[in-house]
Amino acid sequence: MFFWIIKRDLLLAMRRRSDVLTTLFFFVIVVSLFPLSVGPEMNLLRTMAPGVVWVAALLASMLSLGRMFANDYIDGTLEQMLVSPQSLSMLVLGKVIAHWLVTGVPLVLMAPVLGIQYDLPGDALLVLTAALLLGTPVLSLIGAIGAALTLGLRGGGVLVSLLVLPLYIPVLIFGAGAVEANMSGIAFDAHLSLIGAFLLVSGVFAPWAAASSLRVSLE
Amino acid sequence: MLQGVNLACVRGERELFRDVNFSLAAGSLLQVRGPNGSGKTSLLRMLCGLSNPARGEIRWNGQSIRSGSEEYYASLTYIGHLSGTKDDLTALENLQISSALAGFEITEVQAVAALRQIGLKGRELLPVKVLSQGQRRRVVLARLLVCKTILWILDEPLVALDVAAVGLIQNLLEQHLQQGGMIVMTTHQEIDINAAAITQLQLN
Incomplete structure (x- = not known):
């Protein structure tokens, strides 16, 4: 059941590849703009890299949030989910996982390649990828609450960014912090543990909160 | 009751x-x-x-x-004004997924049989977006054949x-x-x- 939802969303993403590619190219272009505009100052670029990559990842993940529930809302699939004997939280969790697989994973895979533009050393690239791997699911989970709350509202796209971006800040701080710590030779595992903790907390709490917001949005 | x-x-x-x-x-x-x-x-x-x-x-x-x-x-099976089908998916996929959502996992054979019974023979593998309004409605109603509620x-x-x-x-x-x-x-x-x-x- 849970897998049906994931399977369906992946199938839809396959049929409409442009949606997936826009998010990925947005990420690639935003990250690539900085070295072009700042110029080839290696030290400056190295210091900037973690922050730039993370901010671009936040924006890219937010770009696709509007679509998370909107299509299902318009064509009535969401109604059917609400009258399903399955728990709505589990269905939402399925949708979040699909959203992460479609928008989060490509960013994680692309990040080390983009990091090279900033002359990041090899182990910093690894830490950056690990931090993104742990952090991007948190972005999808928290984003689901915002997407559910703004469902069916006019101008929901702007509103969702105002709601969700402040909640992304902790992930941003510790995600970028892990890479900076690694580059200055300090232990970075505390940062990663904290992102892991965010992931666990939001994994439990966010599907439930998003499901409750969906019920309100559909009434 | x-x-x-x-x-x-x-x-x-x-x-x-x-x-x-x-x-x-x-x-x-x-x-x-x-x-x-x-x-x-x-x-x-x-x-x-x-x-x-x-x-x-x-x-x-x-x-x-x-x-x-x-x-x-x-x-309960609810069929409302909104179809609950996805334009990019085929009639077969739509039926299978919507019945799974309702708690009835059906095989491809069962789904094809239901679609034929409701008059969509030969349209099973077409994406719903190319079907006519009436045919789309039939895809939705095919759920009544497979969901034993x-x-x-x-x-x-x-x-x-x-x-x-x-x-x-x-x-x-x-x-x-x-x-x-x-x-x-x-x-x-x-x-x-x-x-x-x-x-x-x-x-x-």
Whole structure:
């Protein structure tokens, strides 16, 4: 059941590849703009890299949030989910996982390649990828609450960014912090543990909160 | 047994209906009638638990649908105005996924058989977006063939269907009632269903 939802969303993403590619190219272009505009100052670029990559990842993940529930809302699939004997939280969790697989994973895979533009050393690239791997699911989970709350509202796209971006800040701080710590030779595992903790907390709490917001949005 | 007790619906400052009472036993059909905007769809959405009545209570087997919702939803099929199908998926995928969502996982063979029975032979593998309005409606209604639920709540199920399909659906509804099922439906068309108990509920 849970897998049906994931399977369906992946199938839809396959049929409409442009949606997936826009998010990925947005990420690639935003990250690539900085070295072009700042110029080839290696030290400056190295210091900037973690922050730039993370901010671009936040924006890219937010770009696709509007679509998370909107299509299902318009064509009535969401109604059917609400009258399903399955728990709505589990269905939402399925949708979040699909959203992460479609928008989060490509960013994680692309990040080390983009990091090279900033002359990041090899182990910093690894830490950056690990931090993104742990952090991007948190972005999808928290984003689901915002997407559910703004469902069916006019101008929901702007509103969702105002709601969700402040909640992304902790992930941003510790995600970028892990890479900076690694580059200055300090232990970075505390940062990663904290992102892991965010992931666990939001994994439990966010599907439930998003499901409750969906019920309100559909009434 | 589905019961509505003193139901009222308020939209904004307007009261659409009040003191609506009905009870629906196995093998009977409740036809909700009324002009446009009289609250037929609102009543049906209430019965599905999608919105809360302003007053009153809906009971399934004597229990409020709020408390035992999982058991209630396992015995309910709702077909509303919105199709719940995805344009980019084929008729077959749509049927399989929507029935899985309703708790009935069906094989491809079962899904193909249902689609053929409802008159979509040869269209099983076409994306729904290339189908006509009536054919899309048939894809949605094919769910009635595969989901073995007791209570069907149908909002204008006959819209956009041709004469042959209307006949098909009427047969299907009759069969369901004979097997002890229950149906709540709205329609503007005159229906000709042979059933032991047809109750009309007039909203105005």
